[in-house]
Amino acid sequence: MTDSQYRTYKIYVSLxxxxxxxxxxxAFVLPVEWSFENGLIENAQVVALIFAAIFILRVRRPATxxxxxxxxxFVLMALRELSWGRVFFPIGMExxxxxxxxxxxxxxxxxxxxxxxxxxxxxxxVLIRFVPVRQILLGRQPLAALAVMAVAAILNYVGDHGWLxxxxxxxxxxxxxxxIFYLTIPAVALYWLWQRKNPSS
Numbered sequence: 001m002t003d004s005q006y007r008t009y010k011i012y013v014s015l016x017x018x019x020x021x022x023x024x025x026x027a028f029v030l031p032v033e034w035s036f037e038n039g040l041i042e043n044a045q046v047v048a049l050i051f052a053a054i055f056i057l058r059v060r061r062p063a064t065x066x067x068x069x070x071x072x073x074f075v076l077m078a079l080r081e082l083s084w085g086r087v088f089f090p091i092g093m094e095x096x097x098x099x100x101x102x103x104x105x106x107x108x109x110x111x112x113x114x115x116x117x118x119x120x121x122x123x124x125x126v127l128i129r130f131v132p133v134r135q136i137l138l139g140r141q142p143l144a145a146l147a148v149m150a151v152a153a154i155l156n157y158v159g160d161h162g163w164l165x166x167x168x169x170x171x172x173x174x175x176x177x178x179x180i181f182y183l184t185i186p187a188v189a190l191y192w193l194w195q196r197k198n199p200s201s
Contacts, residue, residue: 005194009187016148016184020177023155027165027173034172037098038087041175045182049078052186059193069126070189076119077182084112145187152177152184 034040053074057063063071079085085108086100093099103109158164159174 002194009191009194012187013145013148013184016145016180016187017151019180019183020148020151020155023152023173023176023180026176027159027169030172030176032168032172035175037083037100038090039175041172041179042081045175045179046078046081048179048182049074049081052182053078056186056189056193059190066126066130067193069123070193072119073123074186076116084108142188142191145184145191149181149184149188152181156181 036042053071056067056070056074059067082088083100084103084106086103086106087098089101090098091101106112156174156177159170159172159177162170164170165173
């Protein structure tokens with residue numbers, strides 16, 4: 001990893017940490033409508049994940065199999081945010097967003113479940129067989145990004161359950177921190193890919 005790459009990574013993680021902190025007061029002032037399904041923040045999550053997939057593929061050209069695997073993971077998360085296509089079939093509205101076709105009645109549910117199972121099994125095999133998970137998780141800088149993700153996940157959980165802020169503001173807190181979580185995941189992947197690219201540094 002070069003000095004400029006290292007500085008870029010540190011700045012990125014610092015901004016992610018600042019975003020987590022700012023998300024709490026923002027939850028009180030942003031319009032609740034922004035946190036609805038198919039709303040501004042949810043759509044931003046999808047865009048962020050697709051952008052992350054494209055960016056990871058361009059870290060090294062031609063892309064390695066590991067880059068493709070990371071990118072596929074981001075696309076998978078984007079599809080999950082789209083509720084596997086159910087967001088395109090709203091059946092009504094409630095107080096805090098749109099209502100969609102239940103997964104049990106979704107006609108594409110079988111291919112979706114097959115895809116998730118196959119991809120999950122492949123990812124688990126790769127993690128066990130090829131990826132030094134302990135090295136990634138215990139490295140000082142990846143640990144900083146993972147700490148930010150952990151705090152974002154906690155705030156996401158707090159918001160989802162309406163604790164402290166209530167349902168409406170809690171939903172904003174939930175979606176904001178889900179967006180921050182998705183924006184921070186690529187930092188861990190990128191750090192490790194840079195380390196592999198420059199193993200001596």
